[in-house]
Amino acid sequence: PVEGTRGTRPPRPAARFTLRVTSIEQPDGSIAANGKILVRARAELEASQFTTAQASTEEALRLQPEGRINAEARVLQAELSMAEKKYEEAAKAFERVAVLFRDPEISPRALERAYQAWQLDGNEQESERVLNDLRTRFPEFPISRVE
16 A cells, blocks of 8 residues: 555556447448458557568458458558558559559559658659559549658
């Protein structure tokens, strides 16, 4: 007991975060439980747990070999490369996502991140090429520059 207090309180349990995916819809309208893996992978990435985040994205890719969840898992893998400052690797991975998945939400976001990765890599020629592609394919997409 601390001096001046009446007694002791039991220790508080450690905070525990529970991430839940309420819905990740597939083209057939079903909800994919595999989306929970992506939530876990994102949390691991944000906690700088790169090895476990990589394992989670690989699990998502194995369980969902095509479709939106696969695309999002590939985006997360590219984000892992960004976090590890492997900018060329990240840029190429983001570009693959934009080419493989012709999704109106994922593709422009992936191209934007490829553009940013090339900028961080110092490759002005590639960053301009990707920026031009992004502007051509998605003229309404707001582009964020790396600062």
